Amino acid sequence: MIIELGNIFVADGSIIELDLDFNFDDVEYYGICPFNEKVVLKGKISNHAGLVTLNGNVRCNYTAPCDRCGEICSEMIDFDINYTLVQKLDNDDEKDGFIIVSEKKIDIDEVVLADLILNVPMKHLCNDDCKGLCAGCGKNLNHANCECKEDNIDPRLAALKQLLD
Ligand SMILES: [Zn+2]
Ligand SMILES: [Zn+2]
Structure with missing residues (x-):
């Protein structure tokens, strides 16, 4: 999903509310498709004193075999995303935390999916006592x-x- 940012870079105080859901059920991760329920993003893109940021919370279910017994089980993944949006970056070294949106639009699926993969739990158990x-x-x-x-x-x-x- 592409979000048009319009004049957000010049309009101090403007806000684009984000209340979106994504369907990543065909995304493969280690040979399975673990995001088989909708992924929800709630947040906003806002210009505060000229600084444009994307802040939000992502929630979804992660469904995969238990690390110990192999039985399929789900757990909730819930994490925040916080980025600064810029039209260009002068210093190539400082890309962490920045998203370059030279075309004044952002592919929000790409941002959410990349962070979702980073937030997949290291350990996935059907039960702590499995x-x-x-x-x-x-x-x-x-x-x-x-x-x-x-x-x-x-x-x-x-x-x-x-x-x-
Ligand atoms: Zn035995
Ligand atoms: Zn188990």
Whole structure:
């Protein structure tokens, strides 16, 4: 979605309210499409004393396999975005936090999606106490106890379990 910024760079005090939702359900991340519910942005683009900023909050559901047991589960991602919009930058080193909008329009999908990817949780668990899979038989220990004894554990599966933890 392209947002036309109009005269925001010259009109001190002007505000463009943002109350948008995005559909990123076909965006692949590590082989799955985890953003399968709508992504919501609430915020504004505003000119305050000549400084044009984009500030908002993004919320969405992240749905992916649990890191330990592999069961599909969702968690809420919620983060703020804060950028300064400029028509040009003099110093190429200082790009962090700035978005260059030379055409007086901004591709808001691109901004939100880039930040969304950065805010994907490092650890994704169905439950903080997820027991994971048995290293012996592969059973999901959240649902069933298994008959494995510690010393029967297949070393290959044990190594896999360590990786998953
Ligand atoms: Zn789990
Ligand atoms: Zn087992």
